[in-house]
Amino acid sequence: MSDSAWRQQGSLWSNLRQVCDLLAIPAPATADQEDTVFQHVRFKAGQRIHRIGQAFDTLYIVNSGFLKTVHIDEYGNEQVLSFPMKGDLLGIDGIHKQHYASEAIALSDCDMILVPYKTFTALGRVHVELEQAMFNVMSREIVREQMMISMLSALSAEAKVARFLTNLGERFNQMGYSGRSFNLRMTRQEIGSYLGLTLETVSRTLSALNELGLISVEQREINLIDPVALKTLRRLPPAKARIKVSEKVTALVNKNLLPQWNGELAAALN
Amino acid sequence: MSDSAWRQQGSLWSNLRQVCDLLAIPAPATADQEDTVFQHVRFKAGQRIHRIGQAFDTLYIVNSGFLKTVHIDEYGNEQVLSFPMKGDLLGIDGIHKQHYASEAIALSDCDMILVPYKTFTALGRVHVELEQAMFNVMSREIVREQMMISMLSALSAEAKVARFLTNLGERFNQMGYSGRSFNLRMTRQEIGSYLGLTLETVSRTLSALNELGLISVEQREINLIDPVALKTLRRLPPAKARIKVSEKVTALVNKNLLPQWNGELAAALN
DNA sequence: CGAGAGGTTGATGTATTTCAATAGCTGTGG
DNA sequence: CCACAGCTATTGAAATACATCAACCTCTCG
Known part of the structure; x- marks a missing residue:
C-alpha cells in the first residue's frame, strides 16, 4: 500500500508526488500537489488488468503485488514477456496502435494506480521535467528489452536461469526486501516461457544450481548463496564432474569455476 | 538521398516536414518549415555511428543505407539487435542513462540525419502532435522488441529464418522496393547472431528452404517464392521426407504443409 | 480427504551446435 | 591483370543441450 495514499469514495488515491516516487523519477518542484490525483484499483490473483486488442486509454503503475504480461500467439500459446512488480509501468505497448499489444495478469493480489493516458501527456506538457522523465522511462524499457533479447x-539454459534469479534478487533489493532470499511468485511453466525453455529444463536447472551450492531451492522458496557466481555463470560443468566436485570444497570451486569452467581445474580436483 | 534535401555549407540539410515523412508520422500543420533544419552526415560501410557508453546527445534517422545495431557482452561477443534501414530511428536507448546502450555500424554507405535530442524535445513541446508522435515511435519500438522476444x-530455427526473410521483404516493400526479391546486406554470422542461431544453422536453413521451393538463395540474393507459407511456417518436415516430397508437386505440398507438418499427408505422398 | 495443479526426475529423441574441410568471392598489391 | 590472402558461405560428421514423454510425488484448497 502506498505510504500516504488516502481514501475517497471508497477507493484509494495518490497524488503526483507519490506516483513519481513510485516510478523513481524526480517529482516536479512546482507541483500543484492536490489538483491531480490518481485512482487505485485492486485486482485479485488471476484477474486480467488489460487484454490484447482492448482499446488503450490508461497506463497502470504497480503499487503492490506481482504480475505477468503475456503475448498470445496465433495458435493460442502464451508467451510471457515480463514479470512487473512494484514501481513498474504497464501498458506502454498500447500507445502505438491505441490498443494494448499484450495482456497483463495478476499473479498475486495487486494494487494498481490508474494513469489515464490523457492525464499522462497533459502532465508532460505542464511540467518539462516530467516529459523528460517519461522519455526516460520508455527508453529504460527499451534497454531492458534489448538486454532480454541478448540474453x-x-x-x-543454466545461464538464463541464473540471471533470472539474480535479476529478481536485484529487483527485490530495490523494493527494500531481501535480494538473497525470496519467494517466486510464478510457476516453472511461466519462468520457462519467459526464458524460452521448457518447465522441465527450468526445474532441472534449479536442481543443478542447488546441487552446486550456488542456490538453495525448495518449491518456490529461493536462496541465492553465491550471487556473484550466478551473475557471471555461462555454462555448468559436465554432469559427471559435477557430482564429485559438489562433494568437495564447493564454495571454493564455485569461485574458480567462473566465468568459464576450466578443464584443468576439474581434473585437478578429481 | 532525400527527395528535396538541400545543400548548405557542403552538406545536406532537411526540414521538419521531410523528417516527419521519413518517420511516417504526420507533420505538424502549423510547421514553421524553415527555422528548424537537420543536418545530414554520410558514413562509409563499416563506420560506427555511435559507440556503447559514448555520451548521448543526438538521435539519428536513416535516410539511406543499411546498418546493424549491436550489444557487446562482457566477453567481447557481438550480439546483433536490429538491422535499421530507411526511416528508422537510432539512439533511443541512449536517453535513459544519457549514454548509448548499443552500437550502430553501417553495413553499406549511409546517409543519416542528425536530430539533436534537445531539438527533439523542444519540438515536442512546441507541437503537441509531434510529442504524441514521439511517444508513438517509442511505443512502436517497444512492441517490435516484444515481438522479437516472442520469436x-x-x-x-526454420521459423526464425523464414520470418526474418518475410519481415525483411515487408520492410523493402514499405520502402518501395521489391519485397520478393532483394539482396541481404548482412553476413550469415550477423543473421545468426540476430536470431540466436549459429551461422551454419542459418546457412543450412536457407538451403533447406531453397530445397523446398519456398525461396531461392544464391549467396546474398534472395527470392521469396511462397511468402505466405514462409510467414506461417512453424517447423520443417523431417529431412528424409523432404527429399522425396520436394521431387513431387512441391507447390501443392507447400500449401498444405502449413501451419504445421501433417504426418498423414507425408505418408500419403510417399 | 480427495482432486487437481504444480514440481521433480528419468529415459529417450532430436534440433542445433561444434568442429572441420572445402570452395567461392572480393579486394589489394605486385 | 592475375594471384593471393582473407573473409564468407556451404556441407558433412559427430557431439550435446534441450525437448519430449512419462511416471511419480507434493502441496494446496475446496
Whole structure:
C-alpha cells in the first residue's frame, strides 16, 4: 500500500508526488500537489488488468503485488514477456496502435494506480521535467528489452536461469526486501516461457544450481548463496564432474569455476 | 538521398516536414518549415555511428543505407539487435542513462540525419502532435522488441529464418522496393547472431528452404517464392521426407504443409 | 480427504551446435 | 591483370543441450 495514499469514495488515491516516487523519477518542484490525483484499483490473483486488442486509454503503475504480461500467439500459446512488480509501468505497448499489444495478469493480489493516458501527456506538457522523465522511462524499457533479447539469443539454459534469479534478487533489493532470499511468485511453466525453455529444463536447472551450492531451492522458496557466481555463470560443468566436485570444497570451486569452467581445474580436483 | 534535401555549407540539410515523412508520422500543420533544419552526415560501410557508453546527445534517422545495431557482452561477443534501414530511428536507448546502450555500424554507405535530442524535445513541446508522435515511435519500438522476444523464445530455427526473410521483404516493400526479391546486406554470422542461431544453422536453413521451393538463395540474393507459407511456417518436415516430397508437386505440398507438418499427408505422398 | 495443479526426475529423441574441410568471392598489391 | 590472402558461405560428421514423454510425488484448497 502506498505510504500516504488516502481514501475517497471508497477507493484509494495518490497524488503526483507519490506516483513519481513510485516510478523513481524526480517529482516536479512546482507541483500543484492536490489538483491531480490518481485512482487505485485492486485486482485479485488471476484477474486480467488489460487484454490484447482492448482499446488503450490508461497506463497502470504497480503499487503492490506481482504480475505477468503475456503475448498470445496465433495458435493460442502464451508467451510471457515480463514479470512487473512494484514501481513498474504497464501498458506502454498500447500507445502505438491505441490498443494494448499484450495482456497483463495478476499473479498475486495487486494494487494498481490508474494513469489515464490523457492525464499522462497533459502532465508532460505542464511540467518539462516530467516529459523528460517519461522519455526516460520508455527508453529504460527499451534497454531492458534489448538486454532480454541478448540474453535469450546468447545464453545457455543454466545461464538464463541464473540471471533470472539474480535479476529478481536485484529487483527485490530495490523494493527494500531481501535480494538473497525470496519467494517466486510464478510457476516453472511461466519462468520457462519467459526464458524460452521448457518447465522441465527450468526445474532441472534449479536442481543443478542447488546441487552446486550456488542456490538453495525448495518449491518456490529461493536462496541465492553465491550471487556473484550466478551473475557471471555461462555454462555448468559436465554432469559427471559435477557430482564429485559438489562433494568437495564447493564454495571454493564455485569461485574458480567462473566465468568459464576450466578443464584443468576439474581434473585437478578429481 | 532525400527527395528535396538541400545543400548548405557542403552538406545536406532537411526540414521538419521531410523528417516527419521519413518517420511516417504526420507533420505538424502549423510547421514553421524553415527555422528548424537537420543536418545530414554520410558514413562509409563499416563506420560506427555511435559507440556503447559514448555520451548521448543526438538521435539519428536513416535516410539511406543499411546498418546493424549491436550489444557487446562482457566477453567481447557481438550480439546483433536490429538491422535499421530507411526511416528508422537510432539512439533511443541512449536517453535513459544519457549514454548509448548499443552500437550502430553501417553495413553499406549511409546517409543519416542528425536530430539533436534537445531539438527533439523542444519540438515536442512546441507541437503537441509531434510529442504524441514521439511517444508513438517509442511505443512502436517497444512492441517490435516484444515481438522479437516472442520469436526468439518460441520459434524453431526454420521459423526464425523464414520470418526474418518475410519481415525483411515487408520492410523493402514499405520502402518501395521489391519485397520478393532483394539482396541481404548482412553476413550469415550477423543473421545468426540476430536470431540466436549459429551461422551454419542459418546457412543450412536457407538451403533447406531453397530445397523446398519456398525461396531461392544464391549467396546474398534472395527470392521469396511462397511468402505466405514462409510467414506461417512453424517447423520443417523431417529431412528424409523432404527429399522425396520436394521431387513431387512441391507447390501443392507447400500449401498444405502449413501451419504445421501433417504426418498423414507425408505418408500419403510417399 | 480427495482432486487437481504444480514440481521433480528419468529415459529417450532430436534440433542445433561444434568442429572441420572445402570452395567461392572480393579486394589489394605486385 | 592475375594471384593471393582473407573473409564468407556451404556441407558433412559427430557431439550435446534441450525437448519430449512419462511416471511419480507434493502441496494446496475446496
